[in-house]
Amino acid sequence: MSDDLDPITPEAGLSYYLDARRYDVRPTTLQSHRARLQSFIDWLDSQGIHNMNDVDLRTVHAYQVYKREDNGENEPCNAVTMQGQISTLRRFLDHLSDIDAVPESLSERIRLPKIEPGEDVDEEFLDSGRAKAILEYMNRFEYATPHHVAILLFWRTSARRGDLHALDLKDFDKDENALSFVHRPETETRLKNGYKGERDVSIQPDVARVIEDYIRANRHSVQDDHGRFPLFTTTLGRASLGTIQQWAYRWTRPCVIGEGCPHDRDPSTCENTDISQASGCPSSMGPHAIRKGSITAFRDAGTPREVVSERGDVSEEVLEKHYDKANARDRMRRRREFIPEEI
Incomplete structure (x- = not known):
């Protein structure tokens, strides 16, 4: 010393x-x-x-x-x-x-550990097949519940959990079929990129209809601690970030929607069937993995990169590196429609 x-x-x-x-x-x-x-x-x-x-x-x-x-x-x-x-x-x-x-x-x-190319990319994402199966199940058996709306918006808007947490009732425009993501740090709801992350996002009529039905039938008529009227609620007020994250873990477990366990576990004895332990299931995924799967699905469907970038509040460079999980052949197919037959 x-x-x-x-x-x-x-x-x-x-x-x-x-x-x-x-x-x-x-x-x-x-x-x-x-x-x-x-x-x-x-x-x-x-x-x-x-x-x-x-x-x-x-x-x-x-x-x-x-x-x-x-x-x-x-x-x-x-x-x-x-x-x-x-x-x-x-x-x-x-x-x-x-x-x-x-x-x-x-x-x-102090030297930072060296990272090899590709080591900093998380490969976990929700593929479109699983997303569709989850949403089809929820549309039948969990229709217009808060967790149904949350999973639907994660998938159809590429939102972060903080985006959903920040939504107020007034941010849903049923006439325009749109959502407004607004940074309100003074009342404790922040967007990851602050005011730069503010944006209006269009939603399809079927998504808007589910939100309307949720508001009418299942939303708790409560205010948060700042007198605001949140879109996602519990009996105590605004649904917390942790609660919204738990919805994602809960509904990405295969057994919850009646699929067989890919890990050969017995649901009657598996501890991860307990909602509080859902994140421990090897197949469960958080909001980030759903977001990555959503962005990949949009790109696979031919949505231009700049549109996905603005919609999901992510730079095109970061989108390409961390969020778009398509393989080389899928990316080739996307480019094919833009290649002229003769030049």
Whole structure:
């Protein structure tokens, strides 16, 4: 430990960092940083390190080994997850150097894990066949329930869960068959890309009809804590982000719509048949996977990339890399209609 450093506990250092960054990043980003760094703080405690002055490059390397090979009760980190963990740790240590808690050069000397091309692309997505089967089942047996509307909008608008969470009753225009996604941070509903993510999205008449029937028959007549009238509700108010995510996990399990279990499990004994454990089913998918499947389906149907980009609030570059899951042959077929017979 250098005599030039000022002692500070890891917990106090984390509090300082989170407070310093409170207005620099979105709340969801800050929450992610808190979770990543808490893992590091807990590990330091397990190693008997109670002063950030004692953290050096060897300490950081030992933590990387722990995350890569053990990671406590969690699954060991892959390269992509590790890069995110260490990137946040570097920012943390850089801020602590401002108050002389760690050497100024420490964060600069930490190297991020190298990611091979393609490693940062998540391949999980809901294919159109499964999406249609889920929606057909829900149209028969769960018609116009809040989870039916949510899955329908995930699929037909390529929305994020935050988009659905932010919707108010007034954002549904039944005359124009449209939804307005609006960033309202002052009343705690944010879009991922802030005001830049605001957009109006057209919906088909059959989708609008389901929303109308939901509002008339199954929407709870409640306000949220800010006096707004949310579209997606529970008895307590606006449906939370977690609730909306749980709807996605729940209805992407094959057994829920009467399909056989692809994992040879007995539904009568499988713990993932419990709604609260739905995310543990290997076949269940969250909103992000449904969004990726939706974007791919739109592209396969011939929707121009720029239209899908604006509709889904995603840049064309990011769309191509992370969201469009078509294979090389499918992409060739899409291009075929634009190729003239003679030039």
